[in-house]
Amino acid sequence: MLSVVVLISGGGSNLRALLDAAADAEFPARVVAVGTDRPEAEGLEHAEEFGVPTFEVALSSFGSREAWGDALLEQIQLWRPDLVILSGFMRLLPPAVVAALAPNLINTHPAFLPEFPGPRAVRDALEAGASESGASIIVVDNGVDTGPIIARERVAVVPGDNETTLHARIKPVERRLLIQAVLDIANGTLDLADAALSGRRAITPEESRP
Known part of the structure; x- marks a missing residue:
């Protein structure tokens, strides 16, 4: 079973479609967590509806993009995902984050x-x-x-x-x-x-x- 973390910034329509698909017991992947850079991201409601844990790492809480990226990566890696999906995630990931997750990182x-x-x-x-x-x-x-x-x-x-x-x-x-x-x-x-x-x-x- 493929474990997936999805990162969103907005409404999460792609996330919703993936959650709907994964609700089928025969679908070979599960969304284990949903992360965002915006606490007001509407797509978090989809995760909550399906009982999927969420996390937020806001860029404004950090002094640099690199420090933000380190914190984001730490949250992602807690879930040990096989795949990370950027779906309407409106931030460019720092190179260190890309290097840590690649190639299992799609957009x-x-x-x-x-x-x-x-x-x-x-x-x-x-x-x-x-x-x-x-x-x-x-x-x-x-x-x-x-x-x-x-x-x-x-x-x-x-x-x-x-x-x-x-x-x-x-x-x-x-x-x-x-x-x-x-x-x-x-x-x-x-x-x-x-x-x-x-x-x-x-x-x-x-x-x-x-």
């Missing part, structure tokens, strides 16, 4: 990486006039959404889209990709160490179109 992103990295991905796609955006799952490295891509899928931008409507269509894809990635990791069909070493990136049906 969800609402764009078809390497297009539109960063925290404004949906808005950036619209402002660029893109006809497509997407969702991606990556292995975390020290860059901003620059790690090896393990899954991604296109989502069309439709006339009249705004940030809210486009993001609403991306989220279900992001959730599905995340749950499948966790399944693949738990079942051994996706090796994160191999992905990190090879810089592997997923080839999707969209990319293989003639």
Whole structure:
């Protein structure tokens, strides 16, 4: 059974989907703890509903990002997770934290990486006039959404889209990709160490179109 710690900063819709999936006794992973950098993160309510322990490590409580990272890492390691998921976690982890958790550290992103990295991905796609955006799952490295891509899928931008409507269509894809990635990791069909070493990136049906 794969043990998972999820880090969130906001509503936790991906977390909720993962908790729902893990409620099935045959799902090969369990969320053992949920952490946040914001005590007001709405997603903590999902963890509480499912009886999953939570922890908070706020950056404002520390004198440096490195000290914050050390405290965050200590909280994560208390749970001895096999996998850590950044899901709407809006802080860049210090290199020491990435090094300690890698390669078993993945991130969800609402764009078809390497297009539109960063925290404004949906808005950036619209402002660029893109006809497509997407969702991606990556292995975390020290860059901003620059790690090896393990899954991604296109989502069309439709006339009249705004940030809210486009993001609403991306989220279900992001959730599905995340749950499948966790399944693949738990079942051994996706090796994160191999992905990190090879810089592997997923080839999707969209990319293989003639």
